[in-house]
Amino acid sequence: MQQTFYKYQGTGNDFVMIDNRQQTFNKKDTKRVAFLCDRRFGIGADGLILLENHPDLDFKMVYYNADGNESTMCGNGGRCLVAFAKDLGVIKDKAVFEAIDGLHHAEIKDGIVKLQMLDVENVEEYDKHVFLNTGSPHHVQFEEQIEDFDIKSKGSQIRYGAPYNQAGTNVNFVKKINEDTFRVRTYERGVEDETLSCGTGVTAVAIAMHTLKQTNNTLINLNVEGGKLQVCFDAENKLYKNVWLIGPATYVFKGTI
Numbered sequence: 001m002q003q004t005f006y007k008y009q010g011t012g013n014d015f016v017m018i019d020n021r022q023q024t025f026n027k028k029d030t031k032r033v034a035f036l037c038d039r040r041f042g043i044g045a046d047g048l049i050l051l052e053n054h055p056d057l058d059f060k061m062v063y064y065n066a067d068g069n070e071s072t073m074c075g076n077g078g079r080c081l082v083a084f085a086k087d088l089g090v091i092k093d094k095a096v097f098e099a100i101d102g103l104h105h106a107e108i109k110d111g112i113v114k115l116q117m118l119d120v121e122n123v124e125e126y127d128k129h130v131f132l133n134t135g136s137p138h139h140v141q142f143e144e145q146i147e148d149f150d151i152k153s154k155g156s157q158i159r160y161g162a163p164y165n166q167a168g169t170n171v172n173f174v175k176k177i178n179e180d181t182f183r184v185r186t187y188e189r190g191v192e193d194e195t196l197s198c199g200t201g202v203t204a205v206a207i208a209m210h211t212l213k214q215t216n217n218t219l220i221n222l223n224v225e226g227g228k229l230q231v232c233f234d235a236e237n238k239l240y241k242n243v244w245l246i247g248p249a250t251y252v253f254k255g256t257i
């Protein structure tokens, strides 16, 4: 049976999107998810996202990494899902939806989506890195040679090494540009490669930079391979609330297989 698929991208983090309000997609078929995300044999994407009905909210988000496994929160995917929901007529310019990490508010205007992220209160500071969870787990460390280093090798060593091991983490490399701007490159768990942007990742970097006093700003610019994102928050003694991820979310194509 033919199925309709859409593709959206948020600063180069790209997703196969499915309107699953009729529950037609087989959510247990990890091989099919991996096939759809395969950049040679399938459509090609960093992840796959289902839009589903919710009894009380505008919709529900189900996220799968490119390896076919359901995973934790995807910030850029959440932003793309809001754009998708608007294009389908499910919402107008505001949304409240449920994802694996809880409830999210969002707004969309002129192709820019503001997505409220989890509050963060447990930022673990180590000698050479910071670890925190912004809906997905993130390891954050500085990288002086950020424009020219082997991110796949360095990233996978950290992602699979202790203490993360098989469960793993996403790995973000950061370089300070100025008081309100940071350059970020991310090795993503479940893609097992660099992605051009990672929404929960830049959220983690922004909060980590504030925690490390690399900036006193509460609106921070993050320059990623695929474009520019912003993160804003209220910070009260290492408790980060009212956290928002802001950036473009763009329709790419609609097709059937």
Ligand SMILES: N[C@H](CCC[C@H](N)C(=O)O)C(=O)O
Residues within 6 Å of the ligand: 013, 046, 047, 065, 071, 072, 073, 074, 075, 076, 077, 136, 137, 169, 170, 188, 189, 190, 191, 197, 198, 199, 200, 201
């Ligand atoms: N690969 C991540 C989920 C997607 C995160 C990323 N695409 C984002 O925009 O937050 C993980 O398994 O933890």
